[in-house]
Amino acid sequence: QVQLLESxxxxxxxxxxxxxxxxxxxxxxxxxxxxxxxxxPEKERELVAAITSGGSTVYADSVKGRFTISADNAKNTTxxxxxxxxxxxxxxxxxxxxxxxxxxxxxxYRYPEVxxxxxxxxxxx
Numbered sequence: 001q002v003q004l005l006e007s008x009x010x011x012x013x014x015x016x017x018x019x020x021x022x023x024x025x026x027x028x029x030x031x032x033x034x035x036x037x038x039x040x041p042e043k044e045r046e047l048v049a050a051i052t053s054g055g056s057t058v059y060a061d062s063v064k065g066r067f068t069i070s071a072d073n074a075k076n077t078t079x080x081x082x083x084x085x086x087x088x089x090x091x092x093x094x095x096x097x098x099x100x101x102x103x104x105x106x107x108x109y110r111y112p113e114v115x116x117x118x119x120x121x122x123x124x125x
Contacts, residue, residue, distance in 0.1 A: 001026055001102075001104075002024060002025070002026040002028065002097075002100055002102045002111055002114050003024070003025045003026060003114075003116075004022050004023070004024055004025075004095045004096075004097060004114055004115065004116035004117075005022065005023045005024075005025055005116070006020065006021070006022045006093070006094075006095050006116045006117065006118065006119040007020070007021050007022075007119065008020040008021050008080075008119065009093060009119030009120050009121045010120075010121070010122070011122045011124065012085055012121075012122070012123055012124070013123070013124050014085060014086055014087055014123055014124065014125050015084060015085065016085050016123070017081070017082060017083045017084075017085065018082045018085065018121060019079060019080070019081050019082070020036065020079065020080040020082070020093055020095075020119060020121075021077060021078075021079050021080075022034065022036075022077065022078050022079075022080075022095030022116055023075065023076060023077045024076040024077070024097055024100065024114070025076075026102050026103070027102055027103030027104075028076045028100065028101075028102050028103075029101040029102060029103065029108060030053070030099075030100070030101045031053060031073075031076060031097050031098075031099070031100050031101075032052065032053055032098050032099035032100075033050060033051060033052040033053060033097070033098045033099070034050070034051055034071060034078040034095065034096065034097045034098075035047060035048075035049065035050040035051075035095075035096040035097075035098070036048040036049050036050075036069065036078070036080045036093055036094070036095060036096070037093070037094045037096055038089075038091035038092065038093045038094065038121075039091055039092050039094070039118075040088075040090060040091040040092075043091075045094070046060065047060055048060050048063055048067065048080070048093070049063065049067055049068075049069035049080060050069065051069045051070070051071050051078060053071075053073060055071070057069055062088075063082075063089075066082065066083050066084045066085075067080060067081065067082050067083070068080070068081040068083075069081075078095065080093070082121070085121075085123045086123060087123050087124065087125045088123075089121060089123050090121060090122050090123045091120075091121060092118040092119065092120050092121075093118065093119050093120075093121055094115055094116055094117075094118045095115070095116035096113060096114070096115055096116070097111075097113065097114045098112070098113050099111075099112065099113075100113075100114055
């Protein structure tokens with residue numbers, strides 16, 4: 001069983017910073033990539049940032065220059081450093097992992113994707 005455990009959400013004033021963390025738990029053999037998505041009230045879930053196992057990154061235009069995604073492959077953990085936060089960044093942030101190979105009682109199993117439960121980020125104006 002693979003789980004994504006998110007932490008670091010909270011309340012911050014506009015212009016402030018937060019750092020989100022997401023750790024994949026379980027017997028993890030490999031993860032192809034990890035992403036952060038967010039969903040604001042009455043809006044669709046959107047990709048914020050993504051990082052591959054090789055370190056390539058992608059960012060939504062709305063967060064370029066303010067957010068930085070990074071990963072510690074040895075710890076199966078990804079981070080999202082969020083600076084210069086704006087009220088429009090308020091949302092539930094979800095961690096997402098793709099093509100995860102993990103150990104089970106029946107042997108290695110390839111999970112196409114795994115989602116975290118989400119962590120709320122609130123930015124006050």
